Amino acid sequence: MGEMFCFQCQQTAHNTGCEGRAGVCGKKSDTANFQDELTGALIGLARAVRKTQPTEKTDELVLKGLFTTITNVNFYNDTICELIDEVNSIREKLCPEAENYDVQKIWNDNEDIRSLKSLILFGMRGMAAYAYHSLALGYKDSQVNEFFMRDYAQLQKKVIWKNFWHLY
Ligand code: SF4
Numbered sequence: 001m002g003e004m005f006c007f008q009c010q011q012t013a014h015n016t017g018c019e020g021r022a023g024v025c026g027k028k029s030d031t032a033n034f035q036d037e038l039t040g041a042l043i044g045l046a047r048a049v050r051k052t053q054p055t056e057k058t059d060e061l062v063l064k065g066l067f068t069t070i071t072n073v074n075f076y077n078d079t080i081c082e083l084i085d086e087v088n089s090i091r092e093k094l095c096p097e098a099e100n101y102d103v104q105k106i107w108n109d110n111e112d113i114r115s116l117k118s119l120i121l122f123g124m125r126g127m128a129a130y131a132y133h134s135l136a137l138g139y140k141d142s143q144v145n146e147f148f149m150r151d152y153a154q155l156q157k158k159v160i161w162k163n164f165w166h167l168y
Contacts, residue, residue: 002020002021003019003020003029004018004019004020004021004027004028004029004032004033005017005018005019005032005107006018006023006027006032006035007118008070008071008122008125009025011023011024011071012024025072027071027075030077031075031077034080034081035068035069036103036104037084037103038065038068038080038083038084038087039069039103039121040100040102040103041065041084041100042061042062042065042066042087043100043101044087044088044098044100044101045058045061045062045065045090045094045098046062046148046149046152047098048090048094048098049094049149050149051094051098052094054146054149057090058090058094058149059140059145059148059149061083061086061090062128062145062148062149062152063128063131063135063145063148064083064132065083066124066125066129066152067125067128067132068083069125070125070126070129088100106121120151124148124151128148131145
């Protein structure tokens with residue numbers, strides 16, 4: 001694997017993955033790696049929420065964070081890092097023992113697990129885009145937010161088949 005890894009969209013290099021100093025879309029490797037860190041921090045937050053209680057802020061952060069990592073949405077390292085700090089700070093207050101997840105584990109896992117987890121992750125990013133826009137317009141749904149927290153937290157698990165079938 002090169003300086004980054006991203007294969008979340010149809011522009012992906014050679015139809016396999018963007019791995020160099022920048023993706024086909026122009027996303028630089030440092031931005032891609034910050035987005036991975038944000039993804040892992042959000043999994044940590046989802047785990048913390050599962051052990052405690054969601055709040056309006058945690059619901060908003062998960063949707064905003066997932067949306068931030070979609071293709072061409074945000075390439076600004078400063079704002080991504082601010083979001084990582086905010087997510088980590090709230091996770092720490094909620095449940096210090098809830099750990100963040102290293103997304104590299106997904107990229108380096110065997111191809112079946114990588115494919116399965118990526119499919120779920122990218123699907124959730126897409127869903128979050130709609131949910132985040134709805135939130136901006138004043139609409140929210142506790143069942144939708146619960147779905148994000150429950151299933152996003154599962155991405156760090158080795159066995160997620162149960163959730164996969166639950167999702168589809
Ligand atoms: S989002 Fe950008 S870096 Fe990721 S696969 Fe698409 S073109 Fe490549």
